[in-house]
Amino acid sequence: MNTTTLPRLPGVYFLSPTQPATLALPRLDVAAFVGFAQRGPLHTPVAVEDVDTYRAVFGGDVLLARDDEAVVASARTVRAHLPAAVAAFFKNGGRRCFVVRVAGETASTARLRVPGLVGIDNAGEPRLGWLHAGSPGTWAEQLRLASRLRLTAMPANAFALQDDGSLLWKTGSAPQAIQTGDLLRLAFADGQQWLFPVTGQLASADPETATTVTLFATLAYAVQTELAAPGSHEVTAVARLTLDGTETLAASGDLSSDSSGLVLQLSGGDAGLVQSGDVLRLTLAGGEGVLFPVTGVQSLGEIGSPPDALVELRAASLLALPGQVLPAAGLPALIQIDRLRFDQLLWLDKQRLPAVEEVAFNGGHPRYWGEVALAESSLLRSTRANGDGTEAAEIARLYRELQSERRSEPGQATGIPTERSGDLTAQALAGLLAPVDEALASLTWLPVGMLAIISDADAVGVAVEEQGADGLESFASRLFVDTTLVPNPAIQPRSGSGLEADAFTRYYVQNRRLHGVHSLLFLPEVSIIAVPDAIHRPWTDEVAPPDLPPPEPPTEPKDWADFQCCPVPDDQPGGVEEQVADDSAATGLPLLVSTASYDSQQLLDIQHALVNICQARHDLVTVLALPGHFEKRQCIEWQEALRQRLGLPRQRSVFTEVSDFVDLSYVAVYHPWLMVADDAVTGDAPVLRVVPPDGAICGVIAARERQRQVWVAPANVPLQGVLDLTPQFSLDDWADLFADQFNLIRREPRDFRAMSAHTLSEERQLLQLSVRRLMILLRKVALERGMVWTFENNDERLRDGVRSTLEALLRFMFERGAFAGRTPQQAFRVVTDGSVNSRQSIDQGRFIAQVQVAPSEPMEFITVLLSRASDGVLVVAEA
Structure with missing residues (x-):
């Protein structure tokens, strides 16, 4: 086919210059932070690209202890440093990091009752419906949950009751209106009501009746709004439903009905323990069993000798036990059919979250409540799960996989991200509610006392006996390491020579996940690691006493001097006054050990593990921080203790015999701590928060790489959001610590900066952190290119x-x-x-x-000579 090129018309044209081809270098700006978080998965690296995502998965602050030696009043309540470190990382230019939450073995997950929901097993034994919170921790005490029943009327003339207890349904134009897992309520002409859980469907094979479907229920359950026989009925046994089954109560009574509903007068030693919202299992004198959902409790005093409590309990309906095949032969005409579903309403603290709407009662349904709860309680999801149930089921599967001890590739979605839903793994990690336990999925779930109209007061929280635990009762280095690889953190190899092989066996051969800082061993995307919470002073079991009220100021003597005061305008700006944060939630916290009693061995355990990880991987640097009370003497003592732990002689000593070479060029240490404004507290005056510098420094390192590459030293860059430093170091202290390769953050005329980026290596060529990271970059490039040339x-x-x-x-x-x-x-x-x-x-x-x-190195010193010429002219020259 002939083509014709049109001639260019007269005029002015702007042509884009040809851009030279650039080579893509591996990223070394991804950091990892390991520490204490409010919620979120344990020992699982989670990719985070902004502060909002961090808060969705890991929540907010964690209160740890009280510090009577705090430098500012707002720092008396000791909080986890991980949230502040991640926020500082992003504020100082970081774009992507991984977060690993760690905790002790006592960390546990709370259980939250689903109001109005009762499950019945194959043996006919009932129990209350419940869900685990999405992750371990005491944070779940902020959760409240309510259930709202939804009724959808179905055309009764479209259904016909069959002799075997099944229902013949003419679907018409709505074949998906009822699905397996749905629950129907059947009303008959004589007032009887039955709950019909749909456990199976069978479409007609006859083409002429193609829209006819047979609905099956293994068992149906009778609902009674009034007693079949008048008068009172003796109750011989009473049990209260719990999350694990039933507990027998020492009580008996009489069951009757009146114009307001059903009435149970109960007496006995445990009668006074019954509360509104409880569900009782009653055994009547004839042996029948019913479930009695308590909607009201009234004390009637005491009865008998010795006296027992006498209470009157009320309910709107009863559920007969056990279930039975629907007795079609003895039932009159079917006059009404309602499809029952329910909404789950969730509160986090005072925030009401979007409702999980129209969930089905039983398994097999695309919107089964036990699967949808996780997907639609996720704080990273804004859309409803798709109608066929695949997303909810996949998110629940991912959650169960991530909660197990089996290996899962960290930071990568094992589910397929979709344009509509995004990363399903991230959504699974940010869920406030967990999917129902697999052992409970086979139960038949029914509404017992579930209301169609509710208020905020109907929501229930976590019971005291079902609360979770943070696993942070005490501080120990074992919290941060994999105890299988490091059984005793105080005794570790002096180098990481064998660590990678042991970790490979456990991770890939035994297919087990790694814990703590070791969970990052096989995550090559990470090139910077920091552990902000390693530098806490340990806390004791002693609970801090409550703060005493401030003493009243002494009465000032009357001032007899008569001076005229000058009025001050209301809008006159004043100095910065620290606002003290509300610590009402900090009561009952343990005390930190005093600075005089502090022992750095736990800190050295964690930092030794970090050094070994960096040496095992050869492509990772660690940014260390020091405890906030460390001054020059403690800093130098810490450095000597670290070198001794690693089997190295004193700094700048001549040595020739080292059994395992320890390369400290992977380690950089920064000090002092930063005073920043607490973003979580709003008010006119700032609330100061004292945080270690590692989060901000990691952000500076990442930002400097993206802007100017890894071979440019991440120093002399303003730190964002810093208001002051603690402790203060003199110029002489700075000079001494600079000589010992500490990177001190300094107050400059306009801001605060780290004026060096040194490693702890004594090898002069690897002193600069930028040189070590350049060597890491070359290694990564060689490995990537080398894979192409293999074979x-x-x-x-x-x-x-x-x-x-x-x-x-x-x-x-x-x-x-x-x-x-x-x-x-x-x-x-x-x-x-x-x-x-x-x-x-x-x-x-x-x-x-x-x-x-020949790596380039930063220019740290410029010597300028000032001299005056004979004619008086000042001459400036570089020495």
């Missing part, structure tokens, strides 16, 4: 191709300042010839590419 023929063509490819990459980096030297020849060299690839090496299937580079 290639080891010949001259391969050697030339590898050399030219690596030289192009290094030239690209050289042009952007990664290496020292005036020319590429001075900056780097790639050798692949016979000097490194001997015939013997080639015959063994090996190929070696030797890469030599």
